Amino acid sequence: MKDVKVLGPGCKRCETAEEMVRAAADRLGIATQIEKVTDYAEIARYGAASTPGIVVDGKLVHAGGLPREEALEAWLSA
């Protein structure tokens, strides 16, 4: 079970990023638990200075802008 957190205060891109994570997980058939983190203090704690950010199993793998599909799949299947 992958634990994925999408960091972002709730702008449109953050929602798109969450959808991308969900779609990639479905495509790869990986069981994931996706959680949205909107609290600024919480986002800062993961070390992201730009949003949307993506945290996989507690580790920040992406920050700022939408992730690339192929990179996203790599993080999820790691």
Place this chain on the structure above:
Amino acid sequence: MSASDLAEAPSPAERRPSPFLWYGGTAAALALWFLVYRGLKPAAELVTGLLPVARESRLGEAIAFFLYDTPKVLMLLSLIVFAMGVVHSFFSAEKTRAFLSGRREGAGNVMAAGLGILTPFCSCSAIPLFIGFVQAGIPLGVTFSFLIAAPMVNEVALGLLFGLVGWQVALLYLAFGLGIAIASGWLIGRLGMEFWLQDWVRELNATGGCCRPAETRLTGPERIREGIASMKEIVGRVWLWILAGIAVGAGIHGYVPAELMARVMGAEAWWSVPAAIGLGIPMYSSAAGIIPVVEALLDKGAALGTTLAFMMSVLALSLPEIVILKKVLKGRLIALFVAIVGTGILAVGFLFNILFG
């Protein structure tokens, strides 16, 4: 296998045509761009001539203006947004943060303002960025220099100014935008306003920054793809605004008498600069659409300083941004921020009106 190993696994770009095809294709596209750009004016005149309207009439004037300006502005904007997209792919907020942490004020303000242009920035990231910077021990004033420059001197503003008024004005805008960001940030730093951060931000401050996302190294073709992606995204978002703006501009072009505009927004009316700034603060989302109107205003005798002040105010001092900033800054610091940046814009407005009035 760790995440960073996997991040370097072959990406589709490498399975597609070779890098040389990408570079060659980009060069060919740029050459084509240049050819089309040079042909715009004759084409617009040709099309206007085909219409059953006298070229010298007001309507003819307005149509020719619209037919020439629309593709010209869209093409210049696309080019600049593409170029900035490629440049942005070399930077990230996290890298900039690492670079700025430990910098002193002064030089730090200059670097922060410059990086504000080069680092990809979206206004919904403003708060995480602010917190992230303060947390990493970047001085408050240096953080502000970044946060003022990033929205004010952006690729859309520069691209539109370039397209509508000329590259000289775009360059001046760049220089003065940076100047305001550096000076305002420095001043805020001097005033020692750390106490006026919201309490929870100051508490975070003590915990210190921790991590950076795993680096992914991009190839040349991937950077070109980034440029194309941001061009599609940004131009796709603003083209309708620009079209509407130019249509309004074309309307003014043909119809509003020049003397009236010069009296209201000309260099003689000193109060027009503060009025333009006041008008700009509540405006936000339509930044792209308002600028073509601005060009028509200039064309009709509105002063350059007044017009630039208006634009800077729309971009750097927006009401929604102030509301968001309230989450991290106490009221007094926000008021100071608005006052300092507003004064800077005011000074630039007056200066331009004196220099070019």
